[in-house]
Amino acid sequence: MDLTLYVWRQNGPEEKGKLEQYAAKNVSPDSSFLEMLDEVNEELIGEGIDPIEFDNDCREGICGTCGCVVNGVPHGPQEKTTACQLHMRQFSDGDSLTLEPWRAKAFPVIKDLAVDRDALDKIIQAGGYTSAYTGEVGEANQTLISKPDADYSMDAAACIGCGACVAACPNGSAMLFTSAKIAQMAVLPQGAIEAAERVNSMTEAMLDAGFGNCTNHYECEAACPQGISVKFIAKTNREYVKALAK
């Protein structure tokens, strides 16, 4: 299949960027979206043009490194799928694809489609930790956790931190990411010690990094490759009220 790409090209964080048109020829429907970009880059290098920079690492859908906005949707049209797991069979011969980076003040463009997501790490640093026992090694099953709580925590912990929620949010908010990181600890006994500080410091770090506020559009949930639910945002709001009472 042959496709027309409109790709955001930008040389650095301070440079002005623009969409450039490229042709992707003879693309196999079985290739992944990133493999398609690899092939386009081979062509560009052959023509002496700077290849398109894009983030990628594991290419197995688990690391959260890849991602760009494809035709207005983070990670492309397939639900609960990262860009690396998106296959070209999702598109048709002759399609035009517009590729843009995650757009947020907190995510400066490094080059082309690659953005700097340090801001998400800043949120984690602000409260994504628990106090740990430093004495002798305890019994493995000493801390009891109910199955529903363990499942709930694991569902929140499925977040791979790709930033698609921010890219999708009309407000450029990182609330789904932040609340997943708060909720995964909020239901566990290990998370109880810092619970009140955590919700305050992590949401404050979110605003400080330049992310917007959540206004319940739920675009984040729709774009999330891991299907993280906005119920964790409601949980975070509850945690905030509990912290107020402290």
Add this chain to the structure above:
Amino acid sequence: MQMLQSSIGRKLVMAATGMCLVGFVIVHLLGNSSIFIGANGINAYAEHLHALGPIVWIFRVVLLGLFGLHIFFGIQLTLENRAARPIDYNQKKNIRTSFGAETMIYTGLVILVFAVYHLFHFTMHLTNPEISVSALPMDALGRNDVFTMMILSFQKFFISSIYVGAMVTLLLHLSHGVQSLFQTFGVLNGNTLPIMEKIARAAAIVIFVGFISIPVSILLGLINV
């Protein structure tokens, strides 16, 4: 004070003030509905309200405060949220959100302008003084004739269209706002959110139909002097 700088704190203020304002809107609608009983209904209702004296003023001040907070934080949060994406997408496709959610700031501002007009019209009698209660004779029982004022007002197509138009924006605002406030209060989970979205939309439609039934009934001549 820290709460008024926090992202979730301000969201809670929006939800709490929003919930009170929805409560006011519902009470207001129930009061207005007394027009369907006839002149005796709404004129007696207006008389009782005025008889409350200072309580009315306390109520007005509280309402003004709620409106003020809701508007102030609504604008502040909207500006912050816009600043969070300085370079916009060339192409952006929203999947989940609604037209009501995307236009909250605009529908909110239209409702503000309408509320001012509404006060000028029915409370201060500035926009159409010739058909206000101060210009009309008292009713048979010596009460302000609110009934006739409403009928003469809404018989004017222009005034009725302003009211119906404003109620369309209220419908849009509430279609997002009502479910959003429950999510903000954290009382929803993955299973109850979709149900609440439906209930909230239905409630917004009921409120809309309730309000427009008055000017529409008058325009159609179903209620007459």
